[in-house]
Amino acid sequence: MRIAIYGRDFNDTVLPYVQEVFNHLASHNVQPVLYSKFKTSLHGKISLPKNTIIFHNHVELKERADVLISLGGDGTLLDTVSLIRNSGIPVIGINFGRLGFLASINKNVMESALKAVINGEYSLDCRSLLVLESDNGLFGAENFALNDITMHRRDNSAMMIIHAKMNDEYINSYWADGLIIATPTGSTAYSLSCGGPIIYPDSRNFVVTPIAPHNLNVRPVVLPDDRKLSFEVEARESKFLVSCDSRTVTVERSVKISIKKADFCLNLIRLNNETYLSTLRNKLLWGIDTRNY
Numbered sequence: 001m002r003i004a005i006y007g008r009d010f011n012d013t014v015l016p017y018v019q020e021v022f023n024h025l026a027s028h029n030v031q032p033v034l035y036s037k038f039k040t041s042l043h044g045k046i047s048l049p050k051n052t053i054i055f056h057n058h059v060e061l062k063e064r065a066d067v068l069i070s071l072g073g074d075g076t077l078l079d080t081v082s083l084i085r086n087s088g089i090p091v092i093g094i095n096f097g098r099l100g101f102l103a104s105i106n107k108n109v110m111e112s113a114l115k116a117v118i119n120g121e122y123s124l125d126c127r128s129l130l131v132l133e134s135d136n137g138l139f140g141a142e143n144f145a146l147n148d149i150t151m152h153r154r155d156n157s158a159m160m161i162i163h164a165k166m167n168d169e170y171i172n173s174y175w176a177d178g179l180i181i182a183t184p185t186g187s188t189a190y191s192l193s194c195g196g197p198i199i200y201p202d203s204r205n206f207v208v209t210p211i212a213p214h215n216l217n218v219r220p221v222v223l224p225d226d227r228k229l230s231f232e233v234e235a236r237e238s239k240f241l242v243s244c245d246s247r248t249v250t251v252e253r254s255v256k257i258s259i260k261k262a263d264f265c266l267n268l269i270r271l272n273n274e275t276y277l278s279t280l281r282n283k284l285l286w287g288i289d290t291r292n293y
Contacts, residue, residue, distance in 0.1 A: 001067070002066050003118075004067065005035065006068060006070050006080050007072050008038070009041045018071060021094070028118050031049075032048070035055060058084070058087070072103065074101055074103055074189070075246055078102070081145075086263075090267040091267065099283055116271050129183065134255055138255070138257070143244065145245045148186035151179050151240060151242050152243070158236045160175075162178075164208065166227045167227050174213060180208070180211060181259050183206065188283075200276065204226070206222070206223050226261065228258055230257070231256070231257045239253060
């Protein structure tokens with residue numbers, strides 16, 4: 001088995017845990033496949049197994065790895081989507097960050113988690129993605145998002161009006177700071193902080209959540225994910241921002257945007273001792289009420 005490792009620059013306090021990952025892989029005779037930029041950031045800080053090989057892009061990853069481990073928080077795992085793309089390579093996140101809905105494995109239980117992955121003791125959650133289409137090719141070949149696609153005003157600009165349609169049927173005109181279109185995976189991210197609902201991963205829905213809407217009766221709406229959404233922006237400013245997960249570009253107001261479900265999914269590894277609902281309870285502190293004890 002070959003396991004790919006992806007991460008960002010780390011605070012030195014977590015370097016012992018990074019070293020521990022490579023030590024565990026070596027003890028199980030697993031060949032690590034390390035992302036080139038991550039290798040550069042680790043140079044001189046940890047000891048790598050001699051059989052470590054390097055990958056630079058999504059093509060090499062597809063050819064060289066069976067599984068990918070993300071070291072960091074949810075943002076780090078979101079970065080891996082651009083490398084995994086439609087390859088189907090399973091991914092698991094070891095949480096060096098804070099909350100960790102996607103990177104749900106605590107760094108203190110890495111040994112047992114890695115052993116389970118190596119032994120195939122897990123199931124796969126097929127997480128749906130969004131794909132963005134525009135008349136000027138926004139984001140190029142990386143026009144997809146696991147969490148959400150967001151249209152929002154720039155910091156120094158006024159409120160936007162976003163005209164939304166579903167399969168060419170008018171939905172609403174949102175007077176707001178922006179609009180979030182989230183997958184079930186992304187329903188626990190930015191959308192949730194803006195009052196959106198939590199959606200179970202295989203519910204086959206989107207949620208459209210306004211950001212600071214001017215009309216208080218405009219609420220998030222859940223829509224079936226087999227429909228195509230389209231948007232036109234009206235605003236005082238000539239430009240606005242569009243984000244695909246953590247990637248953001250500045251867009252001319254005249255650009256028309258459509259969003260639909262991608263024709264591939266991300267295979268998120270779920271260990272046999274965890275479920276989506278148990279993750280929600282642990283991360284959101286559900287049930288922390290004296291009446292339950």
